[in-house]
Amino acid sequence: MKEVEIFCKNTGSYHSFPMGTSLLEISSSLNIKDDHSVCGAIVNNQVKELTFCVVKPKQIEFIDVSNTDGIRLYIRSLIFLLYAAIKEVFPHVDFRVQNGISNGYFCELNGLEREISESDVFSIKQEMQSMIDADLPFVKKDLLTPEAVDLLMKQGLVEKAQLIEQQGQLYTHLYFLNDLADYLFGHLLPSTGYIRNFGLIPYYDGLLLIVPRRKNFLKLRKVSYHDKLFEIFQEQKDWAGIIDVSTVGSLNDRTLNGRGGEVIKISEALHEKKIAEIANMISSRNGDVKVVLIAGPSASGKTTFSKRLGVQLAVNGLRPHHVSLDDYFVDREHTPRDEHGEYDFEALEAIDIAFFNRQMIDVFEGKRVSLPRFDFRQGKRTNNGDTLQLTPGDILIVEGIHGMNPDLLTRIEERNTFKIFISALTQISMDEHTHISTADNRLLRRTIRDAKYRGYHAADTIKRWPSVRKGEERNIFPYQENADVMFNSATLYELGVLKKYAEPLLKMVLENQKEYSEATRLLEFLSYFKQINDDEIPPTSLLREFLGGSSFVY
Template sequence: MKFIINEKAYMYEQPKTLKEVAIDLKVNQPLAATVNKRLRELNYIPTKDADIEFLSYTNADAIKIYESTLRYVIAMAVHRLYPSAKIRFNYSVSRAMLAVFDSFDGILNQRVLNDIEAEVKKIIDSDFLIERKRISIGEAINIYQKLDMPDKVEILKYRDEDYVNLYECHKYLNYMFGYMLPSTGYLKTFNFILYHPGFLIQYPRAEMDGQIPVFKDEPNFGKALKEITKWGRIIRGNSIPKMNEYAKDYTTSVDFVNMCETKHNHQLNELGDMIESNMDTIRLIGIAGPSSSGKTTFSNRLRIELMTRGLRPVMISIDDYYFGKDRAPKNPDGTPDLEHVEALDIKQFNADMLQLIQGESVTLPHFNFNTGKREKGRTIKISENSPIIIEGIHALNEKMTQSIPKHQKFNIYISPQTQLHIDNHNPISITEIRLLRRIVRDQKYRNSSAIDTMDMWPSVRRGEFKWIYPTQREANYVYNSELTYELAVLKKHAVTQLRAIPKENKHFITANRILKFLKYFKDIDDDIVPCNSLLREFIGGSSFNS
């Protein structure tokens, strides 16, 4: 067999695991590999000629395998120390996971956390093999019942295949709905931080070149996390089987959709109260958040909410202040960086906002994206009960509004924050929910394929880390834009596109991972989704679309 690795050819007479090939070639810190562009575990054995690329800590797919294995080992450690305890993993703040106990005979304090950490390190130091096993659904149900994992038993009811994969490590059995490292010793670094109501798990991040980010507490997210936990109790669990119970018939689907939408209404009402009670000082409302958070629909719904309170908000687009490609800062490859804050006319924006707040008339610019030039726009003048709403990735950036005192600004950070799970040990990525939203929206409104959207996604993510996440601390309010029912609606729009991605395409890995959990959801009809729902921004039919 001939393997092409880093443009060099290597001949092998006998099949070898990727792990063995990596050892032969002294590959530095491999976590996984692609074989003819298919993601493979290091235990995989290629049986024919192949192009192989080993993946390490700077690769997002490899880091997902690292994270899955770390969750597995933590669950294993908890099971060894506290056999009756039930631990649940959630994606959380500051690029970490939050682990909480749903059942624990005691108090989670620093001593308990130290014991868990010591057991995890013991398992890692032992370098136990992690072996994949394929068994029947019936066998899996028996195993999970003996381990008292009813959440895993429930999800198997929605599996089409008559088999299931499990991973065995030193007689411990579990499955993390993803690939795993070949042994526990591959886990090199992690941090635990006691963080009510559980503990945070930090791990290497691809966007940090495999380093663990410095922990930065986000106090504004504390309330949002508390509300997410409360919501989980209200709907009696945030797992796919629970979502499917709500989707079992039309009546329960309608009730569930309306419950989720009313949760959004409550947040809007709370925001309305906060802004109205401070309208003697608030003159500008900034709205920012990562891609596909629903900023456009939210801005319109907030505008309507404020209008019901006798206010007359004015919406101004930051995009109209673009200089154009020729004056934008350059990326390292020489292309224009249109997401850079300096791609905007900051000086003019500040001047216009200040004049409006001072009661003067201002002729706003209008950026014509067809010609790539700024043109003369509308002339406006605002009254004392007309707060200015600005929305965009730089809306919370102080540079954009440095001429306006902080007490005159009210900043809102919007993002979907969820604790939706396949089962207790397998949270669904918030980032992949946003990617799904964008895939559906881009196809609907731009006739772009999933491949086109996924080609752009790394650049979008880089812009988020550079320009959006650092400004979230400026927020006075965190608006949670998740709709717990949304994947049951998005599924039918996205599945066909994701399945159309060929196996040899570089995005097949991501598409296949998303399809693996989407297939478990029962559908909810689009017709049930209200016309002013934030979800309509992505699936179409929004009452705010002109």
């Protein structure tokens, strides 16, 4: 039998195997041992499932759940398992994955017609465990697309069927667990026996599916309740209901029927209405609010939001003044370093807190202060002659990632502040079982902005993204519930617009680059969207901060 040679990064050596050997057989033969069970592989810098068979020379790296792509494989398989268990316990209930929250995935059971009880959760978990114990295979099958669509429709997965049909492909592959079919826009584990840890609890009016920690698989991620974040997710459902666009399929349907402009207009009007409402809340504080703090993760649109809020505050008779926390960075040699010895610009200690508080107190007392300007090229704080003195009717808008941190303004009374947390909480889902990650939405925004304004290639942005996300998890998200109000900067239409700008950038990532795997995943994701023309996006839109064409000066 003809053999193929592979290079295994885990062993650091070449090996020969019969043509058609599966990755699972190769990992077993090489006795690959990771911290946890091998769940997939990176083959020529593309993610593959363990059932993938090698017929040509390949470079292979086996991965487990400590790897980002590995945990994605695990989560998709876990969601399919949950779906199958619910179909067994509640055959007539519609199961929907809504969004990621509290280190888990919020799911709804529509048609149960009563509150979910602890006994319901116990029954579902028991069924899931019995399927795990049976080690049932996830079987991948290629079907003629009309057959796949018909099968999904019979299972009640109308949204999934609609999206697959829109792709116009001759064949479609589905995964099967016993006789139940599903597709979760990515690879799965070989079988249910690979799922060794999960949690399931009642959460608000639904369920929370809890996944293991990446670095400590035996422990589940910590669960907490995020009332304000959950409320904003519920608001997004209402907004999607107003336009009747809750999935990619329904958005594509509007686009194909020439109604993309209508979605843009309504989405932008909803944003303007929300910003006006926030401005009214601030103005109603009887003049107590002296500073508005705006915080949020990377590519959430903080800068444009602060400018649009300033316009609405001006409509209410206030005079806004904008200040960036970035200008209060300590000089480069005093910047803290992370565990790798790199400058940690996202740590609170990277800001001169004492100096910032001193200036804020002086400003609130009516004194004139000289505003700093941070020179990022020299790594030093400078003074360019700008001054600030507040008079009655003036209000300060401070933008920066630490705005929700209680240690930022330690010497300012709470009643004098108004905190706004902003993030791009994607408002549509792929279909019933696949939510769209808010992080993916922001990564696409940042990829476009970095290329347009900073000269970075998509590979550069993708390479930096894990570090950015780590900083957000440490410095931003733990404080988001401190906000007086949250604002969702995502729009229903934007992924259809971002497609046009992001695809050419992602296609420039080469196969021999480590970032090729992530670029390929994002391209596959964008392939499901029909492109929306951006001509009707107004110059004041938050999206213009990334696309260009904004009427605001940055």
